[in-house]
Amino acid sequence: MSRQELLSPEGLRVDGRRANELRRISCRASVLSSADGSAYYEQGNTKVLVAVYGPREPRNRSLMQPDRAAINVEFNVAPFSTSERRKRSKGDKRLLEIASFVKQTFEGAIQTSVYPRSQIDLYVHLLQHDGGTLEACINAATLALVDAGISMADYVCACTAGFIDDAPVLDLNFVEESSIECPALTLAVLPRSGRLALLQMESKIHASNVDHVMDLAIEGCKHIHAKLDRAVLAAANDLADKLSQ
Amino acid sequence: MASLVLSPAEQDFIIRGVEKGLRSDGRSNLDRREVTLRTGMISQANGSARCRIGNLGVGTDVLVGVKAEVNTWAPGEPETTGSVICNVECSPSAAQEFEGRGADEINVELTQLLDRIMSGGAQGGDGLDLSSLCIIPKQAYWVLHVDALVLDVRGGITDALVMATRAALMETRLPRVVVETITDDAGATQAEFDVVDDAEDMVALSGVSGLPLAVTFNQIGKRYAVDASEQEEAVTQAKLTVAVSPKMDICAIQKGGMFRGFPPSLLSEILQTAQRIAKEEFVRFGTLYEAAAKTSEQQSDGPSTGSTFLVPF
Numbered sequence: 001m002s003r004q005e006l007l008s009p010e011g012l013r014v015d016g017r018r019a020n021e022l023r024r025i026s027c028r029a030s031v032l033s034s035a036d037g038s039a040y041y042e043q044g045n046t047k048v049l050v051a052v053y054g055p056r057e058p059r060n061r062s063l064m065q066p067d068r069a070a071i072n073v074e075f076n077v078a079p080f081s082t083s084e085r086r087k088r089s090k091g092d093k094r095l096l097e098i099a100s101f102v103k104q105t106f107e108g109a110i111q112t113s114v115y116p117r118s119q120i121d122l123y124v125h126l127l128q129h130d131g132g133t134l135e136a137c138i139n140a141a142t143l144a145l146v147d148a149g150i151s152m153a154d155y156v157c158a159c160t161a162g163f164i165d166d167a168p169v170l171d172l173n174f175v176e177e178s179s180i181e182c183p184a185l186t187l188a189v190l191p192r193s194g195r196l197a198l199l200q201m202e203s204k205i206h207a208s209n210v211d212h213v214m215d216l217a218i219e220g221c222k223h224i225h226a227k228l229d230r231a232v233l234a235a236a237n238d239l240a241d242k243l244s245q
Numbered sequence: 246m247a248s249l250v251l252s253p254a255e256q257d258f259i260i261r262g263v264e265k266g267l268r269s270d271g272r273s274n275l276d277r278r279e280v281t282l283r284t285g286m287i288s289q290a291n292g293s294a295r296c297r298i299g300n301l302g303v304g305t306d307v308l309v310g311v312k313a314e315v316n317t318w319a320p321g322e323p324e325t326t327g328s329v330i331c332n333v334e335c336s337p338s339a340a341q342e343f344e345g346r347g348a349d350e351i352n353v354e355l356t357q358l359l360d361r362i363m364s365g366g367a368q369g370g371d372g373l374d375l376s377s378l379c380i381i382p383k384q385a386y387w388v389l390h391v392d393a394l395v396l397d398v399r400g401g402i403t404d405a406l407v408m409a410t411r412a413a414l415m416e417t418r419l420p421r422v423v424v425e426t427i428t429d430d431a432g433a434t435q436a437e438f439d440v441v442d443d444a445e446d447m448v449a450l451s452g453v454s455g456l457p458l459a460v461t462f463n464q465i466g467k468r469y470a471v472d473a474s475e476q477e478e479a480v481t482q483a484k485l486t487v488a489v490s491p492k493m494d495i496c497a498i499q500k501g502g503m504f505r506g507f508p509p510s511l512l513s514e515i516l517q518t519a520q521r522i523a524k525e526e527f528v529r530f531g532t533l534y535e536a537a538a539k540t541s542e543q544q545s546d547g548p549s550t551g552s553t554f555l556v557p558f
Contacts, residue, residue, distance in 0.1 A: 026551055028554060028555050031554045032338060032397065033397070034303065034338070034339075034399070035338055038338075040554035042551050042555075045288075049396075049554065051396075053338070056341075059344065072344070074337055074344060074345070078310065078392065078394055079310070079312070079332065079390065079392040080293070080311075080390075080392050081289075082289075083289055084314075085312040085314060085390045085392070087332065090345065090346060121341070121344070123336060123337045125394070127287070128287070
């Protein structure tokens with residue numbers, strides 16, 4: 001990969017953003033007619049489609065729990081999602097890992113005790129990949145779950161942040177994420193209580209910088225929370241319009 | 246496919262209705278449902294299309310992306326043609342049994358069927374011109390990867406797949422390739438190619454207007470119905486998919502499983518009806534495709550996946 005500056009002397013990153021700027025976010029709930037809840041979420045060029053089914057009869061009796069709902073997440077990457085076409089097998093470890101993270105994150109947020117003996121399915125499709133996969137999946141899943149009317153304690157908002165040249169940077173794209181110079185931290189928070197639902201970092205960072213990076217990520221999550229809230233409101237207004245016609 | 250449980254009374258109702266030419270949603274036996282088509286929404290693919298067959302915004306929903314790659318020729322491969330590789334993936338959002346490995350069987354079946362239908366016309370000189378995909382014989386050629394993602398199944402999956410694939414291939418643009426012949430000192434000539442990296446300078450595929458469309462006939466009771474809904478498919482005894490090219494040639498025929506066979510006397514009637522229906526379908530497809538192309542041209546910031554998901558489809 002060519003050695004390009006991730007952060008120019010003027011403070012601009014490869015895509016023209018400043019260090020603390022989020023990528024442009026567009027999202028919409030209720031995009032698939034047959035799913036109980038669905039959402040389409042775009043953060044920059046990373047695009048995710050989530051369908052939620054549930055609570056419904058568990059397909060696998062062994063997964064059924066007597067006092068709570070079982071959450072099942074399946075993560076699919078479309079072969080046309082990356083610039084080079086690549087088809088991942090269903091057992092790909094990276095895909096399973098991301099699915100597992102999403103599941104654990106939402107087990108803490110969904111009030112599963114309200115739906116005993118049932119199963120909630122989240123099917124996540126990555127349609128275009130440009131960094132921040134896990135954060136986009138979590139944000140899209142939150143929107144889809146709210147659309148499905150599943151009882152949750154709070155929104156779950158996720159954001160990535162990194163550290164380039166002594167400056168914490170917000171919302172990494174693919175180039176920044178795959179660069180060795182930039183550690184990538186993914187963080188999911190429940191905005192009202194401020195509690196962390198997910199914290200993951202893959203590379204090396206100096207201990208004194210971790211706090212700054214985390215604070216920046218939490219700031220990003222607050223903005224994303226506002227966006228998701230607006231999307232939920234828009235979907236509700238849409239529905240109200242349809243009902244009043 | 247999605248297992249729908251119908252009561253014996255419901256099944257009887259559908260069967261008798263079709264025998265009299267009446268269907269539950271008011272269509273006649275040969276009427277097809279509404280089709281919504283959008284193209285060019287996946288920016289990083291060479292071509293893409295999304296197709297939904299169904300009334301009132303609910304139906305079989307397929308998203309197709311076409312990506313082109315340059316492959317180096319290996320001995321044993323055809324020397325003067327490129328190739329098209331199809332791949333169909335059914336999402337678990339279409340049916341719960343498609344979770345995990347549950348969709349493997351149907352993915353393979355649909356992939357093979359799509360492959361056969363798309364290449365069926367090619368031999369007679371119709372259909373996609375594979376020799377135009379060859380860059381340098383015995384050296385390099387284009388491979389088109391057609392990836393279909395089935396988001397929802399409400400009956401008539403094959404028809405939707407073929408329609409979306411046809412639209413995606415019609416919309417596909419390849420970068421232009423410049424081929425130079427270089428003569429070295431020893432006098433031997435070698436051809437080299439260079440892919441022009443200009444977004445404005447793209448080439449459409451040749452022969453796409455010859456691609457077929459599929460019509461699926463479902464035998465229900467003693468009669469048959471075209472473009473069956475989910476409930477009708479649950480009562481179907483035998484399913485026959487016929488792919489017809491614009492020149493009214495039959496490109497592929499596939500009889501799908503189920504419980505009983507097909508009386509051969511019905512077959513010739515079905516083939517003729519297929520040609521008649523296909524003619525109407527090509528006209529409808531043409532109108533829809535032009536409308537879709539116009540919509541995607543009007544987008545201010547170029548093709549975007551959001552364009553089909555952020556607005557009602």
